[in-house]
Amino acid sequence: MENNAVVVHSGGQDSTTCLYWALERFAEVHALTFDYGQRHRIEIDCARAIAQRAGVQHTVLPIDTLAALGGNALTDAGQAVRAAAGGALPNTFVPGRNLLFLTCAAAYAWQRGMRHLVTGVAQTDYSGYPDCRETTIAALAHALCLGMEREFEIHTPLMHLSKKDTVLLAQSLGALEAMALTHTCYNGLRPPCGKCPACELRAKGFAEAGIADPLIAP
């Protein structure tokens, strides 16, 4: 049970870095991507391509609940992305999204006798999503352990890293080339729009690390 891990893998920069982080530590790595009705289906294609490149088992799990709940810019085509303002959460906030993903990942792991879960959430994330914080993840891990009677460990290698440090970590893991396959843009564009909050944050991280983003300058 000790030498394998499930990585929650969105197809983005952070979870791809986590995938390579897990590959350094565990003999067997499974990548788990959630199809939650995201507007930008390209994310799932990216996740698949990255998992294939990394040579890990990849599963796409459907979760239609988030779109049914509605009310956020990640699943509703009618909503433009708005950044957080005045203490409010941004309209990309899907309440409990990471809690749901990690609980499903734990169920997947439970069925396979696995106990290590890896997620790319970061407290330093610009968005201020409360389900990305260390205290939330620790509380969830406790609930998962009790609720499924397994000693789950949730690894969050990016929790306290800046975007710059995440880029440097990816470089040290040999994951930079895979970054060309990742998707970040909130507008679903490829090449990325370069103007949305997600593109801006990504560009800032690469710029501060002094590394060219292989997605933009291959």
Next chain:
Amino acid sequence: MENNAVVVHSGGQDSTTCLYWALERFAEVHALTFDYGQRHRIEIDCARAIAQRAGVQHTVLPIDTLAALGGNALTDAGQAVRAAAGGALPNTFVPGRNLLFLTCAAAYAWQRGMRHLVTGVAQTDYSGYPDCRETTIAALAHALCLGMEREFEIHTPLMHLSKKDTVLLAQSLGALEAMALTHTCYNGLRPPCGKCPACELRAKGFAEAGIADPLIAP
């Protein structure tokens, strides 16, 4: 935010008792039923009929992840129900099911400015499901509060009740007649098979309470 509650409502005896419990305490009650691909679709029809009778707003939320994960007798038509044996969990165990349902219920509540969640889980439940225990529910409540930044309270009025006491509680709440609309049978039969573990537990509860089950003897 104080005078309303979301009840996780399966259409069964326990959650129906909880629905009436909530109606005594909150001015506005919403019933939330999960369509998780359960083999016995009759549960959802029962939930709808009970909510209508109780006069509460009813929502059926889809969650296709559990069936996609597979491997349990509640969603897989190919599996017969087996009771727990030798310390093992029964094959009706869906890992994390109640964690998922409550997290989705919290997301539903969050979107509506609500904070009270009600669930019919009970530690005394014969099945030994670890996600029905008080410690699990308390840990999850903590994770939900942190993950969505809301002071959620998870009410578990049946947590320490025997099935007999649950029947007596239903009687005191005026919920007995609604019991004729509930579904319990693991074999999906109506009238119930009377032989599966769920039917046997229900019959025992009514017998010990000295009350005729309106589902069987209307």
